[in-house]
Amino acid sequence: MATTAASVTDTCLRAQAAARELAAVPSTVKDAALEAIAAALVDRTPEILDANARDMEAGREAGLTTALLDRLQLTEARIAAIAGQVRDIAALADPVGEVVGGERLPNGLDLTKVRVPLGVVAVVYEARPNVTIDAAALCLKSGNAIVLRGSSSAARSNAVLATIAGEAATAVGVPDGAISLVAGGGREELAELATQTGVVDLIIPRGGEGLKNALKGVATVPVIFAASGNCHVYVDATADLDAALAIVLNAKTQRPGVCNAAETLLVHADAAPAFLPRALAALRDAGVELRVDGRTRTLAGAAVAADLLDAADEDWDTEFLELTLAVGVVDSVAEAVAHINRHGSGHSEAIVTGDVAAARLFERAVDAACVYVNASTRFTDGGEFGMGAEIGNSTQKLHARGPIGLRELCTTKYVVRGDGHVRS
């Protein structure tokens, strides 16, 4: 059952005790719990909608923006979709117990490296109440106890969702305390959660820069920060220009507010005269604001000239997250790579090329989580990568780089079996 009255520390200690039991709970029980959660969400929809209506009302009184209210709002259809995602997670392979390596050592010891849960994962998130269930389902499937800390604006919705999930899970044998929500959305609770060294094994923040900075200042337990994405599409001299145009349009416009959307287009000087007039017109027609360097402006052609803005230095470093694109011309793959390694955030970077050597250089030299050859940056996503759901996307290099799925919510353990072996 979800805890809403205990202190943050007590909640975390209960989660740790639950985690130690949960690590040994077999997949059948975890999957039955996920199925029970999905069913309970549907069965108890009126209860959820009632709590959500009170959050919405308070949100309107507090003057939340329409966008925030939309994130906060649950509907029967949205709840059904959340339940569907829980069933999708149940259908994934269990990462726990997967043997990831091992051998018989020369002395006869049998060494096995096996995947095991991290233990207690804390997820700190902002308005969207669906994260309560998504994150709980991913942690449960990967054998981790979860401590949730949502925002105060969704407190009633989150409390009901966490209670429903906790009750459904414990009813089929998941240890009590495996799914908890800490009460209080304040900075003090955040600091208490972020300093549970030896109890909380990982904190994953899902929210904006303010939340990240608040955590950076106080956290003593490990944090994986969700990525920002300053992503590039580079159109090489030998690119198929139709493919290049489709990829640029997709990477920029298909969903501009997400971290794997493109923010800068780089074009090789040899392709620029044919490509730029066409591409810039298409982008403009798609509603994209274009901030261009001098060479781009020269080659853009008269049809779009009036619609171009001059790129400022900071535009090359900006994650616009809206229909704005910086555009520049380069003289080589190497120059494109250097630009990307200097300005990019190491998220997702694409080359469009017909040249094997260019592709090979780009793949190797670009320092990013995901490098694309002749494909849109928009594919960086746990679902697209066949990992099922994801709890975020990492641009850090340690532990997890790229989508954070079930495996990335685990650590490993060496099991070494002998016959009385001692070291000489």
Next chain:
Amino acid sequence: MATTAASVTDTCLRAQAAARELAAVPSTVKDAALEAIAAALVDRTPEILDANARDMEAGREAGLTTALLDRLQLTEARIAAIAGQVRDIAALADPVGEVVGGERLPNGLDLTKVRVPLGVVAVVYEARPNVTIDAAALCLKSGNAIVLRGSSSAARSNAVLATIAGEAATAVGVPDGAISLVAGGGREELAELATQTGVVDLIIPRGGEGLKNALKGVATVPVIFAASGNCHVYVDATADLDAALAIVLNAKTQRPGVCNAAETLLVHADAAPAFLPRALAALRDAGVELRVDGRTRTLAGAAVAADLLDAADEDWDTEFLELTLAVGVVDSVAEAVAHINRHGSGHSEAIVTGDVAAARLFERAVDAACVYVNASTRFTDGGEFGMGAEIGNSTQKLHARGPIGLRELCTTKYVVRGDGHVRS
């Protein structure tokens, strides 16, 4: 060539530039560089001994302990041994480029997850000058640029060693700046190094608690702290008592000052009457100070009674790192597991048992990097595990758990190849 005059920041920026080139340098060149380093160490032994003699002299004047002076001292034989280790590292498989996963996605995209270097690894270490070469060789083999920061007491030795390694490596095609030593062993240089966000990808401290705490206070770049080890041997009811005795003696006495030595012996009550008198006498005869609980004292027998001390509460949490052992009696495997999970540091834990169910419970429920069944904890070591050399041992759960070898000095990158794929 090693940098000893530039600022820490400049050194790190040069290392980053070198790292980007080094990531694409093939194994043949890296192995040739390692061979060249090994040869140069032998060829230039007089130069190394001369610098080391000056460090030793300064150390004696500064009143360093005999133990510290021994760590600091290099001899012709020690230099030859260091060169041998470099050749051993050259003989290991290159982790860079290893494909660790991948598949053809349903939409036809080819997804490949490939191992790539971290980039710039900083190693901060205390007196032992051999770390200069060991760490440089491991980083070079794994395609990482290294920034070394040793202690001031070994400054002359470290400078010569880093210069020799850097010169030998660049002579065969390793980028300049791949092996650097920062001058100045002060806290300011440490803080400057530990805050190179976006430039230094990982700091590995090799030293005592003082060094760790100094880093914890200032580091903004990721740190993997070398482990402390409060390791246990649990002798189960069904243990082969001869094997149990051999394992306990080995785990405690074979090299008591290291992190994988045992600090606590737990004995099942059913085995205790037969095992304890014999084991305690053998441990005492091996020079081990015994700190025991009440039940152990009762069962120990007259022959050792006079040699037993009462265990204090803090003894169960202490990494003695010397010939001292806490000893307790438990009533079940579950009680042993609970004790270990409460008091252990998650390093290396052993059960001695003849019972399959007990072994299985212990393997699963103990939360540690390495769990042993019928073997000594002393095997936790990159060399013993077939990983070749190691740069330390991790008890943290993220990124690397257990020995940190060449693979753990890497991250991964997704390479995604398509035919103009866009996301719908």
